[in-house]
Amino acid sequence: MRYYLIAGEASGDQLGAALMAGLRQLDPQAQIIGIGGPAMTGLGLDSLFPMDELSVMGIWEVLPKYRQLKRRIAQTAAAVIDAAPDVLITIDSPDFGLRVARLVAAQRPDLRRVHYVAPSVWAWRPGRAAKMAQVIDHVLAILPFEPPLMQAAGMSCDFVGHPVATADVAGPDEAQLFRNAHGIAPDAPVVLCLPGSRRGEVARLGPRFDEALMRLRDRVPEIRVVLPTVPGVAGLVRDMTRRWPTAPIVIEEAEEKRAAFAAADLALAASGTVSLELAASRIPMVIGYDMAPLSRLIIGALLRTDTVTLVNLVSDTRAVPEFLGRNCQPGPIAQALQDALEDPARRAAQLEAMDLTMERLGRGGEAPGLRAARSVLGAIPTGVAQG
DSSP states (O other): EEEEEEEOOOHHHHHHHHHHHHHHHHHHTEEEEEEOOOOHTTTOOSSSSSSGGGGGOSHHHHHGGGGHHHHHHHHHHHHHHHHOOSSSEEEOOOOHHHHHHHHHHHTTTTTTEEESSOOOEEEEBHHHHHHHHOOOOOHHHHHTTOHHHHHTTTTTEEEEEOOGTOOOOOHHHHHHHHHHTTTTOOTSSSEEEEOOSSSSHHHHHHHHHHHHHHHHHHHHTTTTEEEEOOOOHHHHHHHHTTTTTTTOOOOHHHHHHHHHHHOSEEEEEEEETTTHHHTTOOOOEEEOOOHHHHHHHHHHHHEEEEEEEHHHHTTTTSOOEEEEGGGGOOHHHHHHHHHHHHOOHHHHHHHHHHHHHHHEEEEEEEEHHHHHHHHHHSSSSOOOOOO
């Protein structure tokens, strides 16, 4: 069968790559086309255009690129129609993917449309599920409490877990090699700095994270800061960190990132999927996030939960400290980092929440990418293949 996949940001690219692997396992003749980033193109996808053009978030951030995004939406919808796939799968990035799905549905109402990652209606704008149901038939949920919410809106939905729950993590040997390669003393705490995968996030959070880490270094002088990044923002990160008084070790390659996670004792990260990656490696963390003022005002007024950190939500705890919006300030963040590094009780609480999160997301079970692929195939009516 022919599958059209659309991913619009780094987290969706990872989900898409896992799904591609699962589809090929269940359907060896699978033809996979669409839009993706390094993980998906590394598996052979010929992306319609560079995925990082779509990696924007927030109302204010999208406005300057609105015309370009509108053109890309029309171009993508036309490409889907021309490709005549058996199923369209939009992955994360609903502002882009669902607009494409709406245009496609108008011309191909018979085409099965699947969305991978349920909208976070538990957090804000619950009406999004009903709106999505106008153009989406089936949802692949990555959080265990989401299927009833999607089904209530009129879509079928399966919980498929999250690839991070079964991903390989580096071990002590790789951690030691990383320390040796970068001249990090055996007793020096390694702190990861993860200000996001979008240019706007990095530009907004980077200076605040640096200031928080400088304050932490004043109290714990021996720390070494490591900043893993992704290709779409690597240039910006390197330019920015050259001006930081506490210049971090910047790494870009995926294998080195795995090793850095194994070597890490603590992390300061933007809110998002990265909290699950940190949980998989059992790294205590502090979460910070902010948006442009207009986006912050609107989204803050609509927020329906007291936490946005996925580890907190899935484990049903509040073990991971977070600093959002106006509270995303260096001083409190630095104190929380010190507590997470030096307070055994706080570290133990985070580790327990992380282990529970991984269990609930499918650790020890079938690979989520394979579960997602099986769900996609189950959602396609028998006999619809285009050939």
